[in-house]
Amino acid sequence: MHTIDDLLRIMTTLRDPERGCPWDVEQNFATIAPYTIEEAYEVADAIDRRDYPGLCEELGDLLLQVVFHAQMAKEAGHFDFGDVVEAISTKMVRRHPHVFADAEVADAQAQTQAWEEHKRAERAAKGEADDSALAGVSRGLPEWQRALKLQKRAATVGFDWPSIEPVIDKLHEEIDEVRAEFASGDAARLTDEIGDLLFVCVNVARHGKVDFSQALRGANAKFERRFRRMEQLAAAGGGLAGLTLAQQDALWDRAKTEEKAAQSGLP
Known part of the structure; x- marks a missing residue:
């Protein structure tokens, strides 16, 4: 059974300039960052599919990303994996005084509010002067996720729609x-307005307590299933490309009907 120390040694060997892997050696923080994001999404995908063996593998891939970044930081003299572990362990204890000290929180919502207060105090302790309710929302997040965080932060000071109805009205607007x-x-105005539309879509999901990313992954999966079925149905006649849009729409409707029938258990 391998341990985290084994993994650290493997990464050190891979990054060795003399006997390591040429690809691993030439990487840097910027080139690895996209893989880190990709692996996080693959973890989420495995969870969505309830693929627990796959989740185990994807978590390993994500852990490798942490180890990779830590090794590069160690080589540059910034920090090492032990510092990463120390930092997150200290942060978790500090931000959970109701677990590791004598503070009390009423429920999960109260803990969320307390968490934000801890983060605000930490920023102040670092000398960060930004006291906006939006302070600390990372610009490195996927934009839909940043939109969600901005909306949640604004809601903490009461800037929020009171119900879903005005949000839907805004969507139509x-x-x-x-x-x-x-x-x-x-084109510039169109880009601006599409941005506004997408921002409101995130707000609709937030008010419905729906994970925007999960909803979109579900829509993508649904489209892919139905489109692939269309391709199967059209294969005997030479494929989709030779059909009119009306004929393709008819195949889409058939694929959709078949899927709904299968889900309902009807013949």
């Missing part, structure tokens, strides 16, 4: 504005 900009032909 943004759709109308997107339609108008398509007609105008102004």
